Amino acid sequence: MKSQIAALLLAASAVFPTMADTLTVKSDAPKRYVVKKGDTLWDISSLYLNSPWKWRALWQQNPQIDNPHLIYPGDILSLGQDEHGNPILVIDKGVRKLSPHVRIIAEKGTAIPTLPLSVLEPYLSYDQALEQNDIDGHPIVLGANKNFKMSITGHLLYVKGNLVQGGNYGIYRRGSAYKDGLKTLAYETILVGTARALNAGDISEGVPSTVKIETVKREVKAGDFLMPLPQGQDFKATFKMSRPTEAVDGTIIASSSQHSEFGPMSVVVLNVGSKQQLVEGSVLDILRQSPTVVERGGTPKYLEDSSSLDKLVGEIGSWFGEENSENSTVWHMPSEKVGELMLFKVYDNISYAMVMKTTQPAQIGDSVTN
Structure with missing residues (x-):
């Protein structure tokens, strides 16, 4: 019976898109926005979307603009809908006066970056x-x-x-x-x-x-x-933000500030890289492991606040996969999302990433996943 239900759900998912795939614009998103010097693509994406990495689905390329995936200071973005009622964001053609034979070519290097270049x-x-x-x-x-x-x-x-x-x-x-x-x-x-x-x-x-x-x-x-040294400004300023399609299980192992806790705009080092199919622009969640609880005699306590015996029970249970003993139960709590980060420099087994937002300070040892 369970297998039949699973098959029906799988078939339904192929016909009807899931809510996770639906592009939803924030209720307070501006109808028009003038791009300013100092803006980043992440900043603008966050004005319109709770999931900034879905930016490309919202941003509609304008064929009259060279490098249509780039946005420049002075561009005026307008929020509207396509013929299917899906939200779209375009450069306001009513503001730019263009002849059919003229293309706008912005000065090289002036396009807004995905992340703050100063960092x-x-x-x-x-x-x-x-x-x-x-x-x-x-x-x-x-x-x-x-x-x-x-x-x-x-x-x-x-x-x-x-x-x-x-x-x-x-x-x-x-x-x-x-x-x-x-x-x-x-x-x-x-x-x-x-x-x-x-x-x-x-x-x-x-x-x-x-x-x-x-x-x-x-x-x-x-x-x-x-x-x-590289000659001139040949480093990458724009990235294609995306969620990895393969499962990622990594850890924050260091930070540029040498602090144990850090917030948005901090640079961190991860123990995953291109061997895990990650690329520059990959967006990952930051997860924090909730503390383990040992319940002994009907009284729950955090593992670090428990007696030496309960700590030993918890540690042994973790080693051997045994959650319960005659008098104690070990509760391994779930991990909770505390932020997001984006990779901007990727090696084989290591990556540099920028913390984009947090609900509480990120820490060395926090997990990263898609």
């Missing part, structure tokens, strides 16, 4: 998460033209590695390890300065490269390593 830029253009093997493969600072223990702007450095003459390089230091339990996934790389290569060098002949320090954030030391 993302250091991570997109400088900071990285690297495995030890990757770090070991980069040129390292041997010393300076004088016996400086720590070098600053203007000093010359000698580097073990064949650099490109005239090339611009970031000088990095290995930071703390990003760990998943006892396993090290990658290391934080800390930008300590930038330099320009004056001479390329030839390591095969024992001749080091020479660089001149141009900027410093921290004193440069022997053993720091170099990586080429």
Whole structure:
């Protein structure tokens, strides 16, 4: 009987769309909105939708605008309906005076970003998460033209590695390890300065490269390593927000602030990445595990407030999957959603994400899922 009911429900779901698939606009969403400098796509999406990652379903591309998936300051967005009664958002054609042969081409780089670039830029253009093997493969600072223990702007450095003459390089230091339990996934790389290569060098002949320090954030030391800097603003500013289609089970393992709790606009590190089919723009929920309760003799107590015996019962029950004993019952409470985040830089087993909204401060150890 149960299998027959399940089959009927499955067939019905194929014919009738579920409420989760319905695009619902907020009741207080503005009918018209003028895009301002400093806006982000997430901000505007949140004005109209409780689920900002469904933005593309609401936003209708205007064929008269170059790069129609982008929005620029000064654009006027109008909320309406299509021929089927579905909500749509378009650029107000009544405001833009366009001839049939003229296309609007906005100045490069002025489109509003998905997330605030002032927060993302250091991570997109400088900071990285690297495995030890990757770090070991980069040129390292041997010393300076004088016996400086720590070098600053203007000093010359000698580097073990064949650099490109005239090339611009970031000088990095290995930071703390990003760990998943006892396993090290990658290391934080800390930008300590930038330099320009004056001479390329030839390591095969024992001749080091020479660089001149141009900027410093921290004193440069022997053993720091170099990586080429991107030329110009070639980092990604817009992302296609989406919910992953595959199941995701990850954890927040670090934060950029080094704090144990953090709120919106904080950058965090996750122990999941492209190997879990995640991409830049993936939106995940942040879940908090509710505390375990041990009921003993009809009296429930939180596990951390229980006696040593009850704690032992709870721990043993977790190890062996035994929830009940003669006198005690272990209640494992569900996890609750406390926020959302969006990935903006993805590696194999690790990702950088920005916390977008929270109902209470997110924490190291919180779960992330779709």
